[in-house]
Structure formats: structure tokens, C-alpha cells
Amino acid sequence: MKTAITLSQVPEALAGPFVLRSPLPEAFATAAAIGFDAVELFLPGPDFVSVDEVKSLAAAHGLAIAAVGTGAGMLRHGLSITDADENQREAALNFVFSMIDFGGQLGAPAILGSMQGRGSFELLVSGLRRCSERAEQHSVPFIYEPLNRYETNLFNRLGDAARFLELHDLKNIVLLADLFHMNIEERDLAAAIREAGRHIGHVHFADSNRQAMGYGHTDPIRVIAALREIQYSGYLSAEIFPLPNPETAARQTISSIRSLL
DSSP: OEEEEEEEEOOOGTTTTTSEEEEEEEOHHHHHTTTTTTEEESSSSSSSSOHHHHHHHHHHHEEEEEEOOTHHHHHHOOOOOTTTHHHHHHHHHHHHHHHHHHHTTOOOOOSSGGTTOOOOOHHHHHHHHHHHHHTTTTTOOOOOOOOOTTOOOOOSHHHHHHHHHTTTTSSSEEEEEEEEHHHHOSOOHHHHHHHHHGGEEEEOOOOTTSTTTTTTSSSSSHHHHHHHHHHOSSSEEEEEOOOOOHHHHHHHHHHHHHHHO
16 A cells, blocks of 8 residues: 645635645655655646646656545536536536546546535436546546535445446446545444445545544554455545644654554
8 A cells, every 4th residue: 555645736725634735846845755655636727737747746756646636626616517507517527527637647547526516316427427438548547535424415435336336337436435534424444445345446544533543533453454455555645634734744644554554
């Protein structure tokens, strides 16, 4: 398993669970200095920074790009791929496609979290299928993230989402196991990971209070054991609040993961 940390450049996300928020050159340098393998990018859109600049920063600091977020489409523009309005749905999908294309040039998958909205399962199927096909053009998967009940009326639990992918034969889509959302919705985090098994393709490594692991009451030992059992080899990405400050949160995450692995 590899380590990653969230890096946000979206002003509207100041209250969100993103650790490093300094300008990109500084954020990349900080992530590398602390010892992360990769960064997970949360950008305002695909035109915020060029792909070449991101490649240059990644190469200079020996970092990979773990994934790119699409949530700015919801935060900045109120877009959702399950919106009842067809024009809004298309605008949402076009935004997601643009981030898939951006990430694809970096060899990184895009994540659908908040932009899934609160629509219907029928519209979710259609949207996910189109996103997965777009991602496949770049030879990367598309990541779907079940959220807690306060953020979506769609999927809140990993097992339900995994069965949904199978039922609708949705290819090239993996699930994001976010330990914060899971702490709210799952009876047993380790059991949920084993149940979703091969469908898990990304992990947001957060404690129960969405702070760095070790600052809440999640038992990471059982979580890591379950991930090993399903032979997960992807990223443990710190999508957490930058508390008590970004560097301390980042160092606590690395310390926790190293003690577990």
C-alpha cells in the first residue's frame, strides 16, 4: 500500500477535509519532505494549472498523482450528474469529463463524490457508465465514492455499491472506501472492506472524527488487516481536516501508516 495526501486549491473548500492548501509548488514540496508517495489533487477545474506543470512538479519531488477530485463542480457551480434537469446533468458530466481527461494525462483516475448529488439510481447508472467509458479512453479506472446519509440519498455503504456495480455490469469503476463516511454508515469497517473486496480501488484514510488517524476512535489495525486480506495495493490517502495544523496532521498520518505497515 502507498501513501497520499490531499492538496486543495479550491477557495470554496476552506472548511473541507483537505490537508495542504498552500500554492502548488510549496504543497508538493511539503508532501515530499514529509514522506508521502503521492498527492491527491482537488482543483477548481482542469484549466487551473497545466498538465505539464503538474508533471514537472511531480517529477521534481518524486511524487505520483494518486487521483483528482471533481467536487469543485458541486462546490463552485452546484452541478450534479443526477440532477433532474437534463441541461444541468450534461453540464455536470462535461465538468467530470474534463477532470477525467486532466487526470488521465497524468495517469490518475478521477473521483466522483459530491457530484453524484441526490438524484435517482437510474440517472446514476447512466452517468457512471458514461464516466467509466471516458476514463477507459485514458486507460484509468473511474472512482465512485459512497458518501454518508447526510450528503447523498444514493449509496452510503460499500457492499450496496459493489452489488450495484455488478447488477448493472458497470465496468472500469472502482469504489472509494472513505473511513470517515464508513464510520457513520457501516456496522463493521473491516467486514465492509472484505464484503466489497475486489471493487475497492482507493481509500481515504481518516479517523472517526475526520482528523488524522490516531486522533479519533477508529481501529486502523483491523482496517489494514482487511485491506491486506483483499490484497489491496492502492493508496491510503489522507482526506482529513488539517488539525491542529496541516503539517502536524500530515506527519501524524505518515506516522500512523508506517506503524501499521
